Amino acid sequence: MKESEYPLVDDGTWCEIKTHVDPVRTRGRPALFLDRDGVVVEEVTYLHRPEEVALIDGAARLIASANAAGLPVVLVTNQSGVGRGYYGWQDFRDTQARIETDLAAAGARFDAVIACPFTPGGDGPYVHPDHLDRKPNPGMLLRAGRCMGLNLAASWIVGDRGLDVVAGRRGGLAGGLHVSTGFGADSEERDAALAEAGESYTVLTADSIAGAGAVIDALSSALPSPAQD
Template identity: 55%
Template sequence: MGCWASAGAQRFKGRGALFLDRDGVVVREVGYLHRPRDVALEVRAAEVVAAYNRTGVPVVLVTNQSGVARGYFGWPDFEAVQARIAGLLAAGGAHLDAVFACGCHADGLGSMAVDDHPWRKPAPGMFLAAAEQMDIDLACSVVVGDRADDLAAGRAAGLPIGLHVATGHGGRKEQVEAAALERPGFQVTLAPDIGGALDLLPRFAEA
């Protein structure tokens, strides 16, 4: 299987969501993370997720996982890492409402060798799937990422704003320059880390 999702049955009655990339945003970037012992939350990650949880805003993880396609690890490894992330977030009073992952990549093996899978960012498929399955209003949502592709996927899904963080790959000059290219109807803001998402929380009260 090229994709993985865990969204539960809860629906959010057309509310906007906080969409988060995983590696370099919620957890430290280590390169093809697949061992629970290597998981470390980014500074303020649990604080931010918990703040959104308290206001009833769904928090959705959307992550490309090309390591699955390349054969570096499998979905059971991914699930073990996710369980560790969930445990660390829970210790900070936080939880994810859904997780969507795309394992396909052009350099993948066998049926996983797909270079334009609709779920792989910068394509918007994971955002669209979350909107359909969870009754999320994409026009009132926000995406946080460390790569330009994260923001591009949000823009393609109809989100109005993206937050580019300097953690993970976000400090690289080419990522900053690409992410900062705003388009009509899509605003880009910059922050040192995921903590910058707290400044966007009032937008959800206004929606």
């Protein structure tokens, strides 16, 4: 498949809004933003082989609960491996297909997948000192908000890195959940996440995405009423 046939926008970010999504239905709804590696799937350095995909326990169940509640679920992932030339978009696509097949087997699905290849390192076309889409910047969240009409002010992000939680605050989200899987086992990552807490931004912690029930409750309470929907 040629690069022009991938869902790439602007200067190269992958922005895939799933075909089942009706922007009229997502307008005004809060979203569950999820980092991928170390949150939905086990951390593998520069994951790009489908056979290395392993869902984290409880991930599919948590995502399915968000789906059932009518909450848009958006994957936002830095993919510097593409930017550094370690693998290509077809490898990313194949790996994503395996993740989504495994989720579907448990009745779970993403509503959008956004991936940023830009990185300060390397020497290819994706080299950028501080691209808006690369977390901790909020560009991927803002893209989803524009494309799907989301209520970002009531949305949450779940991540294993402090930078995921930072991206949520910079994007104007209501809160971030830091999990201890993946890089989250490092106390410095948790400290960095907790440091983002403030009067207008809540930061919670959990052992894994399986413990994100409080986030689903918060998002569900912010759903528009049927009269508004």
